[in-house]
Amino acid sequence: MANQLSQLDQVFAALADPTRRAIVMRLCTDEASVGELAEPFEMALPSFMKHIHVLETCGLVQSEKEGRVRTCRLIPEALVGAEDWFQHQRAIWEARLDRFEAYVMKLKKERAAAKRPSKTAGKTTIKPSKRKGA
Amino acid sequence: MANQLSQLDQVFAALADPTRRAIVMRLCTDEASVGELAEPFEMALPSFMKHIHVLETCGLVQSEKEGRVRTCRLIPEALVGAEDWFQHQRAIWEARLDRFEAYVMKLKKERAAAKRPSKTAGKTTIKPSKRKGA
DNA sequence: TAATTGGTTAGCCATGAAGCTAACTATAAG
């Protein structure tokens, strides 16, 4: 089995849960023991531990046990990896916006050019589009 | 009963699925019909439509039907909202790193000062905070 | 040694997510 989820899959899935996001946020400021982390949540410890485990599995958190205390710390690389995905998409999206803007500018120019000689306002090609039976 | 998932919950959950991430990536470059979007995937249409619906529910995608074709486009605001979360965390994390770095610098200075008896090396007030028995 | 603390293991349950097929609707195209 071992469904071979990608790191991104796992990180996003981990962050989709508010409890886990809260844990990550908490660990951004400081490392902490499981008990400290769990304290704000009204949840049985075993349930809480599952969240910790999810965060460890996807590489967002590492922990180490010393005596009977397990201390957790954030691994920011995993976070950065996910952030990169967004930035990549945004780059693509913005490039597209730029293209669109350029296109609009071109249209504007053409329109201006078309307006000058006389009114050629008959070629609008508006499709009737959707009828909605009320 | 309408579990009141936050937008972030939903967006991250949506992006945790590779199919949906692929759809979003595709829509970053261009809008497309459901059929066009579905084509690269070996998946029954109804299954695929569920993914579209998830993306619409969390606000990442909007669609409109004209004739029998439903055209989907990306709503980048939702994407940006998720990206912001990362940047916020990163800011906190980096502030912490800075503090740590400052602390290390201070330590270095003190060490250097301690080596040379000439400099004043007594006013440091370092809080022990967390002890780590090593 | 006995009790407490901090976490762990095991196992149960309810819900929801992700996939499928089959059958249906509505618009285009022939």
Added chain:
DNA sequence: CTTATAGTTAGCTTCATGGCTAACCAATTA
């Protein structure tokens, strides 16, 4: 009018997730 296209609805299975309790170590502390 008939057929093909593009989605849609309904209903089913399977498996993962998130929660619980109960019982169990293993270090501290008394």
